[in-house]
Structure formats: structure tokens, C-alpha cells
Amino acid sequence: MAANPDSNISEIIRVEHLTKKFENLLVLDDISTSFRTHEVVSVIGPSGGGKSTFLRCLNLMETPTSGAIYVDGVDICKKGVDINRHREKMGMVFQQFNLFNNMNVMKNLTAAPVKLKKMTAEEAETKGITLLRRVGLEDKRNSYPYELSGGQKQRIAIVRALMMNPEVMLFDEPTSALDPEMIGEVLDVMRELAEEGMTMIVVTHEMRFAREVSSRTLFLSDGHIEEDKPSHELFDHPESPRLISFLQKVL
Amino acid sequence: MQFIQTIIKILSKYGNFYAEGVRNTLIISLMAVVFGTLLGALMALARMSKIKPLRWLATAYIEFFRGTPLMVQLTFIFYGLPMVGISFPEVSFIPDFSRFMAGVVAMSLNSCAYVAEVIRSGIQAVDPGQMEAARCLGLSGGQGMTMVVLPQAIRNILPALGNEFITVIKESSVVSVIGIADLMYRTNGVKAKTYNVLECLATAAIIYFILTFTFSKLVAWAERRMAHGRKS
Numbered sequence: 440m441a442a443n444p445d446s447n448i449s450e451i452i453r454v455e456h457l458t459k460k461f462e463n464l465l466v467l468d469d470i471s472t473s474f475r476t477h478e479v480v481s482v483i484g485p486s487g488g489g490k491s492t493f494l495r496c497l498n499l500m501e502t503p504t505s506g507a508i509y510v511d512g513v514d515i516c517k518k519g520v521d522i523n524r525h526r527e528k529m530g531m532v533f534q535q536f537n538l539f540n541n542m543n544v545m546k547n548l549t550a551a552p553v554k555l556k557k558m559t560a561e562e563a564e565t566k567g568i569t570l571l572r573r574v575g576l577e578d579k580r581n582s583y584p585y586e587l588s589g590g591q592k593q594r595i596a597i598v599r600a601l602m603m604n605p606e607v608m609l610f611d612e613p614t615s616a617l618d619p620e621m622i623g624e625v626l627d628v629m630r631e632l633a634e635e636g637m638t639m640i641v642v643t644h645e646m647r648f649a650r651e652v653s654s655r656t657l658f659l660s661d662g663h664i665e666e667d668k669p670s671h672e673l674f675d676h677p678e679s680p681r682l683i684s685f686l687q688k689v690l
Numbered sequence: 691m692q693f694i695q696t697i698i699k700i701l702s703k704y705g706n707f708y709a710e711g712v713r714n715t716l717i718i719s720l721m722a723v724v725f726g727t728l729l730g731a732l733m734a735l736a737r738m739s740k741i742k743p744l745r746w747l748a749t750a751y752i753e754f755f756r757g758t759p760l761m762v763q764l765t766f767i768f769y770g771l772p773m774v775g776i777s778f779p780e781v782s783f784i785p786d787f788s789r790f791m792a793g794v795v796a797m798s799l800n801s802c803a804y805v806a807e808v809i810r811s812g813i814q815a816v817d818p819g820q821m822e823a824a825r826c827l828g829l830s831g832g833q834g835m836t837m838v839v840l841p842q843a844i845r846n847i848l849p850a851l852g853n854e855f856i857t858v859i860k861e862s863s864v865v866s867v868i869g870i871a872d873l874m875y876r877t878n879g880v881k882a883k884t885y886n887v888l889e890c891l892a893t894a895a896i897i898y899f900i901l902t903f904t905f906s907k908l909v910a911w912a913e914r915r916m917a918h919g920r921k922s
């Protein structure tokens with residue numbers, strides 16, 4: 440499951456000199472990196488370092504101030520890019536789950552793909568059941584979000600994103616709002632996804648997940664990528680003083 | 691005892707007078723809330739619009755109409771506007787049509803400002819994460835609004851609209867000053883005929899209370915029904 444050494448595998452996202460400012464606050468400062476198909480990359484770093492902002496720039500939930508983000512070779516920062524079509528390619532999972540409170544589980548899964556004509560209602564339902572079965576929640580298809588535990592909600596949020604057949608899955612601290620006993624069930628689903636070859640970018644505080652599941656880890660601090668290395672190397676031989684002190688605090 | 695006997699006497703003699711007043715009060719209140727809600731929905735959209743001048747205008751409207759007395763707005767529309775050449779037409783088959791229109795327009799414009807705030811706060815009370823999730827799936831802002839946000843906001847908005855109707859029933863008593871034959875106007879009429887000032891006013895108060903109390907019970911009942919269906 441570790442690093443994929445095959446360099447022929449195509450690059451799916453390339454970020455060049457990405458900068459993001461909120462008013463005068465420089466949150467991302469000249470970030471350049473790239474992600475390959477099937478790669479699983481963790482993003483770690485101190486609070487306020489810009490991890491969420493980085494992730495949100497990738498699906499244009501934030502508009503980059505300058506720089507370029509190539510997805511499948513197209514710069515999505517250019518004018519004229521269909522933002523909604525781009526977002527269909529990028530599944531997003533939130534810390535707070537954000538399941539639609541006014542819909543039951545099956546509706547949560549099928550509403551967007553059916554509305555966006557990705558599939559018919561029957562196809563969506565069939566796909567929904569298949570995916571729910573895979574995360575062990577087939578029996579919850581008629582439940583409403585308030586009837587579910589945090590871990591169940593997050594597994595369903597992952598399924599909801601998968602319904603769109605995304606090319607990349609973005610996770611923003613998917614286990615941070617969970618009670619400890621529910622973290623495992625969500626990480627298991629993510630681990631399976633990684634094993635199936637999904638391209639994943641995961642902002643996380645779960646250092647074990649970063650080390651064991653992701654092939655590469657980025658350390659983002661103060662808007663800079665301080666280190667960007669294969670995960671084992673980053674955790675076993677941290678170089679920058681900031682990373683060393685960060686790891687001392689969290690491990 | 692004497693007091694109650696007088697009230698009963700007034701009601702039996704002038705009952706249809708009061709009834710007509712109640713009818714007019716309800717008609718005006720209902721129209722004000724219906725038009726106020728339609729206009730208020732648009733006003734709320736303008737108030738939350740991305741277009742700055744539109745947002746600014748809507749905010750100014752809302753602040754102005756909530757910040758000045760309805761009495762002033764009403765008399766301005768009925769007495770002031772005709773002076774600059776704007777007046778409501780008379781229609782032969784409805785007596786006092788222009789008077790009535792002025793009342794409905796003033797009440798609607800006023801209610802619009804309150805309803806706009808009710809709708810805006812109802813929408814903004816929905817967790818922003820809901821819209822965010824919709825957008826992340828590739829849905830447009832409009833689709834996220836109609837599929838996800840509004841169905842949740844409506845549960846905040848409907849009870850508040852019910853309360854707005856109750857407020858309007860009470861506030862509508864000011865239309866009596868421009869001569870619309872509502873409950874308050876009829877009360878004043880009976881008062882002038884019978885000189886039973888206290889009894890006439892008490893009768894009006896009781897009728898207003900019965901109206902608002904009935905509707906507030908209805909609103910509470912509807913609210914409970916809605917909460918029963920789903921929690922958030």
C-alpha cells in the first residue's frame with residue numbers, strides 16, 4: 440500500500456505557485472506540488488497553517504489569489520472553467536459531515552447525481568445500496584441524519600461523495616469531530632478506498648493513518664510546504680525544526 | 691355584573707356591526723400578510739444578494755419601514771401621496787375602494803419589511819455547511835438553495851410567519867384612522883352611539899384577544915406537527 444514507485448502513472452493535479460490571501464492575511468504562500476493518480480497523500484500541520492484553505496482551493500471552494508492548479512491538464516483557475524463540473528470530479532468529506540438534514544440517507548446519496556443527470560433514479564438507488572453495503576450501513580438507508588452516530592454519518596458522507604464517481608477524494612479532518620471509539624470505523628473505510636486505488640488527499644491529525652496509509656505526507660505550516668516526502672521518511676527523519684517540534688507535540 | 695350585562699346588550703344590538711369590523715380586520719390582515727410574504731421573500735433575496743446596490747437598497751427599505759411608525763406610513767400613503775398626484779382609483783362596485791387599497795398597501799409594505807427579516811434569519815439559521823456540501827457535489831447555488839437550504843429554513847420561517855399574522859391583526863387597528871371600517875373603527879362608532887365607552891372598548895379587546903389567541907394556538911399546533919416529523 441505504500442509509495443507507488445511507478446512514475447508512469449499520470450499526474451492528476453499539479454499546483455504551481457498557489458497563493459491565497461484573505462484581505463491582507465497571506466494564508467497560502469507560493470505552494471507548488473503535484474498529485475498522481477492512485478496516490479494517497481496526507482497533509483499535516485499546525486492549526487491555522489492553511490491546510491483547509493489548500494484543500495478548498497483544489498475544488499474552488501476558495502478562489503486562489505494567484506498561481507495555477509492543473510487538473511487533468513486544465514488550469515482550473517482560468518476564467519471560463521465550469522466550476523460545478525470541476526467539483527463533480529472532486530469528492531469532499533468534511534469534519535462536520537454535513538449530511539443534508541432534510542433528506543434520509545438514500546436521498547442524501549441520490550439527490551445530487553440524479554439532479555445533475557449523472558444517472559437515473561434507479562441507477563442511483565442501485566449504486567447507493569451497493570456502496571452502503573460496502574460500508575456496512577445498508578440497513579440505514581431510510582434513516583435521517585439525526586438518527587445516526589457520528590461514525591455512521593461520516594461513512595455515509597464518504598459514500599455520498601463516491602456516488603459522483605469522483606477522480607479525487609478530498610478529506611478535511613474526517614475524524615476530528617468523532618468520539619474516539621468511532622474513529623476506527625471511518626479510517627477503515629478510508630483505508631479500503633486507498634487500497635482500491637482511489638486518489639486521496641487527506642488533511643488529518645491521525646499520524647498513524649498518515650504514516651501507514653498514505654504514501655506521501657506534506658507538512659504545511661504558515662502557508663508553506665515545509666516538507667514533502669514519502670510518509671515513512673517524513674516521520675522517521677524529520678528535518679525542519681518546525682516539523683520536529685510539531686511531531687513532538689502530536690506524537 | 692352591570693358591566694357584563696351592558697356588553698351583552700351592546701353585542702346583541704350591534705353584533706353585526708362588530709362582525710363586519712372583524713371581517714374587514716381579517717381581510718386586511720390576511721391580504722397584508724399574503725402580499726407582505728410575497729414581497730418579503732423577494733426583499734429577503736435582495737437583502738442577501740451578491741449585487742451590492744440591490745443589497746443596500748433592500749437593507750435601507752427594511753430599516754426604514756421597521757424604524758418608522760405604521761401610523762405614519764399609513765397616513766403618508768393615504769393623505770400624502772395624493773398631494774403629489776399618486777392616489778388609488780375608486781371602483782364603483784366596491785365602496786371605499788381607494789381607502790381600502792391604501793390600508794392594504796401600507797400594511798403590506800410594512801409587513802414586507804418584517805417578513806423579509808424573518809425569511810433572511812430563517813435561511814441564515816441553516817448551517818452553512820449544508821450549502822457547502824451541496825456546492826461541493828457540483829450543485830449550483832440555486833439548486834443547493836431549493837433542494838437543501840429552503841426545506842430546512844421553512845421550518846424556522848413558517849412559525850414566525852404565523853406570529854407575524856398575529857402581530858398584523860393587532861397592528862391593523864390603525865387603519866381605522868383613515869376610515870376603514872375595521873373592528874376598531876366599528877368599536878368607535880358604537881362607542882359614539884351608546885356612550886358606553888368602557889364596555890365598547892372591553893368588547894373590542896375581547897374580540898381581538900379571541901382572534902389572536904386562536905391563531906397563536908393554531909401556530910403552536912402547526913409548529914408541533916412540523917417538529918414531530920423531523921428533527922434536525
Ligand SMILES: Nc1ncnc2c1ncn2[C@@H]1O[C@H](COP(=O)(O)OP(=O)(O)OP(=O)(O)O)[C@@H](O)[C@H]1O
Binds near residue numbers: 488493
Ligand atoms: N474565509 C476566511 N476569511 C478570512 N480568513 C480565513 C478564512 N478562512 C480561513 N482563514 C484564515 O486562514 C488561516 C488558515 O486557515 P485554515 O482553516 O486553512 O487553517 P487549517 O490549517 O485548516 O487549521 P485547522 O487545523 O485549525 O483546521 C487562518 O488564520 C484562518 O483564520
Ligand SMILES: [Mg+2]
Binds near residue numbers: 490491492611
Ligand atoms: Mg482546517
